[in-house]
Amino acid sequence: MVFLYQSTKGQFLPLFFLVTLLLTGGVTNGLANNEGTGSLAALQEHEVRGIVTDAQTGEALPGVNVVIQGTSMGVVTDVEGNYTINVADGNLILEFSFIGYTRQEVAINGRNLINVSLEPDLFQLQEF
Numbered sequence: 300m301v302f303l304y305q306s307t308k309g310q311f312l313p314l315f316f317l318v319t320l321l322l323t324g325g326v327t328n329g330l331a332n333n334e335g336t337g338s339l340a341a342l343q344e345h346e347v348r349g350i351v352t353d354a355q356t357g358e359a360l361p362g363v364n365v366v367i368q369g370t371s372m373g374v375v376t377d378v379e380g381n382y383t384i385n386v387a388d389g390n391l392i393l394e395f396s397f398i399g400y401t402r403q404e405v406a407i408n409g410r411n412l413i414n415v416s417l418e419p420d421l422f423q424l425q426e427f
Contacts, residue, residue, distance in 0.1 A: 344385040347413055351380045354416035360397055368392040
């Protein structure tokens with residue numbers, strides 16, 4: 300008799316396979332890590348925070364969209380321009396966008412604090 304475990308990705312794994320992975324430290328998101336360097340710490344999220352300001356005035360920008368590039372996951376800055384977002388990988392790219400400002404992409408590169416100054420998009424403002 301073989302007992303099966305359903306992973307978070309809907310895959311069924313034999314229970315003895317899962318126990319072996321846990322004991323050897325070769326687990327990443329419930330699957331074997333081919334590099335052999337995985338650990339339970341790899342499952343933790345990376346928190347990134349910062350403040351978004353206007354590049355010309357230095358004033359905080361509330362309501363700026365902060366999205367993980369290639370996903371629909373994101374947050375909006377608060378009334379003081381602050382944001383906090385959790386990412387699964389510290390090597391992703393954040394996209395900052397706000398009406399009337401030039402969109403900016405910033406690589407996380409393992410950082411926890413990323414402050415951004417957005418430039419007004421003069422061309423976009425003239426279209427109104």
